Amino acid sequence: MNTKVLKSLIGMVCFAMMAAASAMASDTVKIAYIDPLSGPFAAVGDSGYRHFQYNAELINAKGGVLGGKKLEIVAFDNKISAKESLIQLKNAIDQGIQIIIQGNGSSVAGALISAIEKHNNRNPDKPVVYLNFAAIDPAFTNEKCSFWHFRFDASVDMKIAAITDYIKETPKIKKVYLINQDYVFGHSVSSSAKAMLAEKCPKVEIVGDTFTPLGKVKDFSPYIAKIKASGADTIITGNWGADMSLLVKAGKDAGLNVRYLTLYGNGLGAPRAIAEAGIDKLVTVVEWHINLSVEENKPEDEKFFLDYQKKYSNDGEMPYYYGRARTTMEMLADAINKAGTDNPRAIAFALEGMEHDTPYGKVQMRSQDHQLIQPLYLAVYAKADGGSVKYDSENTGIGFKTIKRIEGEATAMPTTCQMERPEK
Amino acid sequence: MVEYLIFSVLNTLVLGMLLFMLSSGLTLIFSMMGVLNFAHASFYMLGAYFGYQITTVAGFWSALIISPLLVGILGAAVERYGLRTVHKYGHVAELLFTLGLFFIIEEGVNLIWGRNAMPNFIPASLDFPLFTLFNSEFSAFRAFMLLISVAIFIGLYLVLTRTRIGLIIQAALTHPEGVNALGHNVPAVFMMVFGGGSALAGLAGVIGGIFLITEPSMALTLGPIVFVVIVVGGMGSLTGAFVASLLLAGLQTFAVGLEYSLVDLLGIIGVTVNADGILRDIWRIQLSHIGPILPYLFMVLMLMFRPKGLLGKREN
Amino acid sequence: MKYLIRHLGIWAVAIALCAILPVIFSSDYAISLLSQMGIAIIFSLSYNMILGQGGMLSFGHAVYFGIGGFLAMHGINLIAGGTLPIPLELAPLIGGLGGLIVGILFGWLSTERSGTTFALISLGIGELIAASALLLPGFFGGEEGVSTDRMVENTITPFDFGQQIEVYYLIACWMLLCIVLMYLQTKTPLGRVANAVRDNPERAAFIGYNTRMVRTIQFALASFFSGIAGGLFAINYEIITAEMIGAIPSANVLMMTYIGGIGHFFGPIIGAVLVTFMQLTLSGFTHAWQLYFGLLFVSMILWAPTGLAGIIMNHEPAWKAGLMKKLIPSYTRATLAALVMFLGIMTLIEINYHLSLSIHPKDPMSLFGISFKAQSPAGWIIAIALIAVGFFFFKRGKNEVKNSWMDVHQAIKTGGK
Incomplete structure (x- = not known):
């Protein structure tokens, strides 16, 4: 080891630092979007990014927030890993970003919630607020609830309640098979479903309860063989991303004839993989779907999502999907304006209890636990016919139609959250 | 139950033969050149992407022929201009070269096709149920996969045992120096074997990309398993690779169905344990979840106690 | 010891550098970057103990880093709960000892042969441990991993480790200590014999050395240091997940070390600094950073197999x-x-x-x-x-x-x- 080496080392480090120091513009409000942009769930994360980008552009086109500041979405790839997410969170904070949006993966969301709690306790002058648009483990609005976390999607409990009500109303369903991803979210789907089925329809038999590794199974045929052997007539699954479409793809391959009750059966990529196989069979719980604007006659929302598809969707290949992305961004913008600052603490206080008008009715961010209360729909695959099933998804000729609307108040579940709030 | 068993056997065969298509080329490369080719699974991925791309232009059947050829040519070029250059720095450098190639190909695929899975579907001409047994269907595409891989097995076997080049390859497997001394152009044979092995991986890719999923991480998912196959099967043994492929596929397929934990098993023989305490996780492991670790356990044990593998002809 | 004294000047400069750098580059971002570089330096130097010095190409070195990280993480949780009476600053040592024990075990199992067999066994062990991580959620924490809060009561320094800069200084201290120890190890008889076993195992065995034993000790010591790096990772990020054990971090440390140069002691340091820097900053500028990284790696193998350190020393x-x-x-x-x-x-x-x-x-x-x-x-x-x-x-x-x-x-x- 000689001095030359050290010199080169120093030089290298100096260069590193200079390159790293980047100027920051003050006329924007930066928002970090932390989601998988590579790996098996890249399609989902990438599409979410486009949704938020689109909504930010719309808000900016109307004049932005705080009388002229623009919203800017900065994407960070977390590869659906909890560890990688915290690294990216740190990155985002180091870049001066204080608003975080994340959705995919309850394991990620759990890690983010506790990391953000810690960060905010240590840096009370530089807090971070976290808007969760898709991680729906009930714990986040119950025992693990946090002042800094706001959830814009219905929790597992709320969605499973809708599904089990449907089972109760459909006497043909006798044997149910549960297949879920092996992580905190999949387990909460399974336990919720078991508890609610036992309570609401004790006659329905649960013939299987399987967990598959998250994003690792490429061929679900062995699982399909097992489901067949169990004699199930209905599958309840919280699978999303590739795990959803591959499951149905394998089922279709083997000629499995069951009803799928899903949380993400309309998710991106699923319509194409499932196609005809899902008609009248695949039911999913959503807050928005592609024909909702036609069914409820909301031309403004119809134009809204068609504009998105024109601009962001590779000619409809990746259609508009996250209806809640609009709610999230509009409520964020409102909260910033209401607070009169982009300080996360003020934003969080402004969001608490905030009401917002969506095309489909009033929604409210419940202040007790920061769960958004919004109307939910049960939708089923249907052939696009130009009538009420006007639009198809992913250019498949197949769209969705509503079979039931559940009003916001009816979806609300009690919470055990004991929220600790900072001083205003 | 009978239905479940039959279909599990069929699933095993389909997956096993896919593994065999991938590992047959690798085992030849490994045992001839001593190179642990990390990029082999990447050639499989390239086969899938080329296959997808050609299918959209010229249809599946052209893709089935053209894509493996392209991948084979690429493989030969990699051997000629890459591996041969690093050869002088030793095995470690060769191996690292293929590792680097793995990363470059993965990123290259991202670069050209993006990070999302491709809509790579079963061609219409094969998209029908071949037969229905009880009330499960067996798709024609799966049968086609089986057909292709059996054909490859027979074809490889004939080439290796009945042709002149096959005999040279066989000789080079066991006595590379001797073959060289006899005046055969061993580097050219290497290039051919590498190209041929890559082409086989490419063919597996065209089919596997449809059967499983065409996405940038497909190489990483299958790569380590293929190593297990060649280690367990044994160096230089096609039959070994064949047996090991089926064995591993069977392990993975059947393990899924066995939802028993250690506690349940002990319960059968009348032993009850307290499934809490510090060993809680171990008691609760279900057999169905052990599936993914068994191949690696196999591989490590095999390397430690029988480095030749099941049917290998020599060590290292 | 005399080597230490002869090179005292350099070490003094290194210490000064570690102290001054965060003052010059005081942004949060720079300090995070420096902290990660420190961890990467220990990790890649430990890797070079087996690859460069011992001649063993491992594809599973992250196992020891990861297990060290998990153990340290559980350790910190125990410290926080008050059941483990050691200060937080020593938590990386828990990781190190864990790495050492696992290293002795797997080292003994895998070092009978070197070369391809060793490489394959290390790959197999890596995949085996990574795959079983999901089976043992109690230890590995499943998909969520294990997390902790590093702000515990029991510390020996006045730091409470709420701020990154305090963590940086902890990492820097451990890094300097580990570098000195690993450097001295190369000068011990064991270090020399490891070189002999790398270069000519038959002859070393003929003189009377048990080559397997030598490899095992070298391997276990490397695992010790990588466990320490894992422990520091635990403190730095306060979370660790099963993928830290897997193939990708293992390949990463291999590339870092190789790019830096395996033939010289300081090579891995250069590699760790450069690669960490590339990973963190390039990924902010371009989507393609992994491709550039791969291209750099392959060009190094093709045209500069001695690594950056080799180029410098030439x-x-x-x-x-x-x-x-x-x-x-x-x-x-x-x-x-x-x-x-x-x-x-x-x-x-x-x-x-x-x-x-x-x-x-x-x-x-x-x-x-x-x-x-x-x-x-x-x-x-x-x-x-x-x-x-x-x-x-x-x-x-x-x-x-x-x-x-x-x-x-x-x-x-x-x-x-």
């Missing part, structure tokens, strides 16, 4: 003889040509990434402040022209470099200036 004789100036003109020309070629390659890559990954492929993209449409052929033509021109001059430059090197060699041999 120039030592010329430097001492004062002949560097003879090399500089040809170097400059070759480097310029290479840069032009790289610029072309980069333009091609960036255009393609814009087309395949950006949200609005039809919008103009900007590169080096120049804005253009990715679809227009002009960008492609310019890029290909740059590559062609660069390649032509690079080939010529390479010959010039070769010639000037021969001149320098001649001059050194004849002793004249």
